[in-house]
Amino acid sequence: MSNVTQTHSGKKLHKLEKVAVRFAGDSGDGMQLVGGKFTETTAICGNDFATLPDFPAEIRAPTGSLPGVSGFQIHFSSHDIYTPGDAPDVLIAMNPAALKVNLKDLPENGIIVLNQDAFSDTNLKKAGYTSNPLEDGSLKRFRVYPVPVGRLNAEALSKLGLPKKDAERCKNFFALGLIYWMFDRPLDSTIGWIKDKFKKVPGIADANEAALKAGYFYGETTELIPEHYEIPQARVAPGLYRKISGNEAAALGFVAAAQLAGKQLFYGSYPITPASDILHELAIHKNLGVRTFQAEDEIAAIGATIGAAFGGALALTGTSGPGVALKSEAIGLAVMTELPLVIVNVQRGGPSTGLPTKTEQADLLQAMYGRNGECPMIIVAPATPGECFHMAIEAARLAVKYMGPVMFLSDGFLANSAEPWQVPRVEDLPRIDVHHPTVEGHFQPYLRNPETLARPWALPGTPGLEHRIGGLEKEDGSGNVSYDAENHQHMIHTRAAKVAGAAKDIPPAKVAGPDHGELLLVGWGGTYGALRAAAEEARAKGKSVAHLHLRHLNPFPANLGDVLTNYKRVLVAELNCGQLLSMIRAKYLIDAKGLNKVKGKPFQVVEVLRGIEEAMR
Amino acid sequence: MSVTTTTSTMAPPAAKPVSKADFVSGQDVRWCPGCGDYAILAQVQKTMADLQFPRENVVFISGIGCSSRFPYYMNTYGFHSIHGRAPTLATGLKIARPELSVWVVTGDGDGLSIGGNHLVHTIRRNVDLKILLFNNQIYGLTKGQYSPTSEQGKKTKSTPFGTIDYPISPLCVALGVEGTFVARTTDTDLKHMAMVLERAARHKGTAFVEIYQNCVIFNDGAFKGITEKSVRPEHALFLEHGRPMLFGKDGTRGIRLDGVHPEVVQTAGGKTDGLCVHDERAAEPTLAYMLSRMRNPDYPVPFGVFRAIERPTYDGMLLDQENQATAKLGAGDLQKLLKGPETWEVK
Structure with a gap:
């Protein structure tokens, strides 16, 4: 002071x-x-x-x-x-x-x-x-x-x-x-x-x-x-501002996404800390075409969400880690039936009931692998409370473009933390293109868009497109039930290629700080502020430290492998025991190190700075 | 018999006339030869045609089990989902698209064991869905374990010494959560099934229908002693609204109330004085519940519509709230929403 x-x-x-x-x-x-x-x-x-x-x-x-x-x-x-x-x-x-x-x-x-x-x-x-x-x-x-x-x-x-x-x-x-x-x-x-x-x-x-x-x-x-x-006024970009928390921003982001897609927003959820505020916020906006459903349990919440997606709504469910565990079979169904929906996981301390009101980032591998079978899913993670708004729109865009579930990984810190937020102008927001086929004739529910590999989103009520989908393996193209060995392998690879292909469609990884140097500090989600501040302080002390914050965790940005090789050391800081770290090490075969904390609390800047200094020793 | 409920939830009739064949999908039907499911499938397809449902506005949703293959064989929209969860998908679809005619096909294991929670909450909410529960008192697809409706003592692969579970009654459950349309029929009586299905289709709200269905492989003849033509008159009671509860050859026996207990009495010379008169529209489900408790050998097993009352639906009330909110607040303005209650300008 x-x-x-x-x-x-x-x-x-x-x-x-x-x-x-x-x-x-x-x-x-x-x-x-x-x-x-x-x-x-x-x-x-x-x-x-x-x-x-x-x-x-x-x-x-x-x-x-x-x-x-x-x-x-x-x-x-x-x-x-x-x-x-x-x-x-x-x-x-x-x-x-x-x-x-x-x-x-x-x-x-x-x-x-x-x-x-x-x-x-x-x-x-x-x-x-x-x-x-x-x-x-x-x-x-x-x-x-x-x-x-x-x-x-x-x-x-x-x-x-x-x-x-x-x-x-x-x-x-x-x-x-x-x-x-x-x-x-x-x-x-x-x-x-x-x-x-x-x-x-x-x-x-x-x-x-x-x-x-x-x-x-x-x-x-x-x-x-x-x-x-x-404390005098801050010098910030001119514009109209409001205060916003992560849960508020996410809720508004999904309302906006539905409007940008010309869709009704459906939100199926079961009350759970720290995600319930999203349900409370969305339940207010009936005059904006938002339909909320408080289900009898977590499974019903996502079941209803899948049903709404089948019906053509922009469908969303929200929960925390324990709820995702209960939803995992249904997420598999959404992957198999290739229907667009977004699953919000406001992460909290685990395992089991864990620390319901505290923050943690320990559900990344659950999002990646927590289902039976080979079951890939797109994963995004906002970095700040205000960014929850824009990442909600991004999650919805990816879901409808690639026809599949998208996991939106928020956390207890982002959910409840608030910051000033420049109010976006609706006309500046990106439109979300949605196409529903109407052509009659021989309809093939799994005939894919050659570019995105997405299948058509054909809606009940459309004459001539009557078709059946379900959890059994489908023959590519026709969508008929198939137990054929070659087809199963082909479909597994196709679903994986579809998710991997989204890498072409997401922003490249961009660092703050030098684009080559001694150390790259990598993070994701709500730790952004502490990591950015620590990297800036390290640079102020003359150290060659850059910061990369990932918003897309599956697939990774296409250039991530190249960016990682531009630094002598890579330090992955996260509020878990090294989940992103293991993904990066597995995929890029680099000797990245972890900076980890699992106390139910956000990183302090000083802790991250100390971690950087120790890693550079 | 009069129809008490409105037809307003039914999809408008098909533009082109549709026949039963139009509802038959091209898929090979893979149930075991002789399975009761064939009769139900044929009757549902016929009912759809009788009511001239436009195929594109009909959705069949199922869970897992033999009965849950049903949607593949209907040439409508269909969703074969995961075990026990069909009512949840159907609820979400109905909320998003109230104009669709949404049908759930489930079984005694799918609906009452793994999916019991969803079934009771869906019926309780009175979502405008039609739920057909095929009850064969056995797990067929997993090859012969006992189900929650299996009679106690039943020897199956998983209960070599006999089950020690007390069975659950689907209709008691449906009435316990105040289902607005609750009925029972059987795969061996097509005419009765046709009547019940049509009534269910016309009901506004959750229509819950238990269908006694024979599994020829793992539980053959489970209902033989009740539903076979030769024994039916003595062991089954066919309910009709406003009519005294009579059964037996030539209606020689009836149901009377002794205090709060039903009793079987002989009717002298066709006299029906003092017999219970069926009232499916009673506001309280008490008598319907009593009927759902009646079983062989002490009582005849009732078939027909136990309860059919009018009550606002979940999806209908949801739309009402939406319309009221829009009337009061005007159509929502996204820009206003983003601004929130308090802003400040930085110049």
Whole structure:
């Protein structure tokens, strides 16, 4: 945190380039909510930002307990940033448990704002403290600002006549108001939201607004907190921006893809963390021709999706790793019947139920090989929350052009993380060409397009094209059931060649950094920000490091083999035990090394930088 | 007999008249000689022609098993999917294309064992599908293991000492989840099958039909004691809406309610006073459920339409919601959607 001082309303205002703030409290304290509001205001202030919500799998773990701590980190800046920040500069801790869980991430001299009213003997005990950290000197290394949030909030709301419990619930807005003051942010966007959200219960709206203002004025009028900062606007490309998370962007991307293809969007899904938000978002848009189906289970969700694809919808199913495991037989059916659909896997920590709310990238080989038989499928992976939009369109394009299922590998980090996003103009988006045959005569459902090897997408309701498809091996051309040995081998090779052939149709691999050099850092999916920042830092230190982030994982870009040979070393960084690494080593026979982490958390920039330095030693 | 349900979901009649032969695909039928499936296939093809269904608007979807080869033999659109999952594909297709006539063909293993979950949820939702469940009380395609409808004690390859499973009743399941059309027929009575299939085709909502079907190889004669012509009058009860429940040669026996239990009584001189009168349109499925519990040897086995009520369909309500949303909010604007609730301009 570098400081330049200037005067503002008679108070010292320090200018900062970037800062990371973490809100932490009980999972019932509304930390995700205030984090989200802070993010919106930050967006309107014109900063670049990245966020990382971190919440427990339990909706409400016991109050005050360590497993019940919910956190939300936002990194915002006056220049481009790529990650939510390795460590917070400022920690807001609403109770002792939140302090205990998050303190280890805070650097020396970091700022702690805490709700001192919550530091009761009971709460200290619940958090496993044997002495009060506010009194025992254990926080000496930090700048600590205890604020009696509970008492001040109660006083601020005393005139409103609210039941004690309702008033107590507003304390997150008091804390938010204080942090708004600390970073010189306007209150109007949040007040507008409060008024709209609670318009049916004006008493609650008034209370939340009063709490927010009370927190702000507390910062402004007391001399207790000398920390008051300004983070100037970021210099970003001109245009219209909004905040977007990965799940939102994916949902919008598929709505757009359907319109670009002139299709109805069908979404069949079964609720599962962290993919459910896609279902919630799509269920809203009935007036945009989106039909959602909450199925009885994961298998029914993809079964219905295949049925909708057969009927001619742009068909989509979404889930997380455990759901993909259940869907795998049906994915095989889609490969066999060569019907276009997209399967969204918002990856989470595995195996089995694993870490439902945490991020991981350990389903790549499941996407590649997790089915019976030789069963290839196109796989794409967005790199940033905003990119989920464009990769959704790309996934849909590949599905309908190559007539087969496409796996869209998102992850828990991308799903919930938010960033500023330049709103695309619909007229700039690529059209998706779809062709349905109508010619009568001798119709052959497996007669292929010689260029793409795709079969025709003939729709029920078309006279003269009545035909039967299914999971049994088909004779090429006629589509009749065939047990012929030569035909089976031919069809296996044809399905593989069709997927491999898509390599001609995807963008070439493009590195950031030198096009020849010492080390190529390779990644995929939601680790983009940390990898890009680490490679830039390495270059700033004079190292010859380039970064390649793959969006297409099957097939790989056609030039990938050549790109890999332009560097002395290849380091593949991923949040698994080396899945892309093994694919690259197997395909290109190079001695690539892995940088791997499986802690349910994103990479920190510093970890990747350390990995680069170790690999170059 | 009157038809209670509307015909509005049926596809509009074919432009050119269609015959039974038009519904026969060119594929060689590969069921065992003497299999009950032949009779069902022929009757379904005839029903399609009788109702003048346009072939292009009809889709048959199946899972895995002997019965699931059915779509290959129908000259309509067809999908031979994976084990137990046909109702899911049919649901997705019906949501995407409500105007199509979608039929599911399944068996006792496919529909009630591996696919039991989908079957109950599909019937519960009242998706406008026609589900034909061929019940032969055995696994045929995998060569003779017991099925969930096999009678307890049955000795099969996988149960050399007899099954210890209690069997499941397809109709009890369908009525338990409040199916809006629930019927039973048999491959040995073509006239009855024709009536039931036509009623099913005309029903708006999920029509669930159990068809007793004989497997000549692994379970021959499973229903002989009920459905064979010579014993039928004494062991089968043919339900007709609004008519007293009479069976036996010359209608000499009937079903009466003793409290909440059915009992078989002799009817004196054709008198039907006090006998149960079949009401397929009853709002509550209680009596239909009671009928579905009746089995030999204590009771005759009922055939016919157990229940046929009108209730909004899943696909119909989905379209209603879509229309209401569009009427209220106007046709969606993608650009507006992309902008979202809050934007800021960078100059």
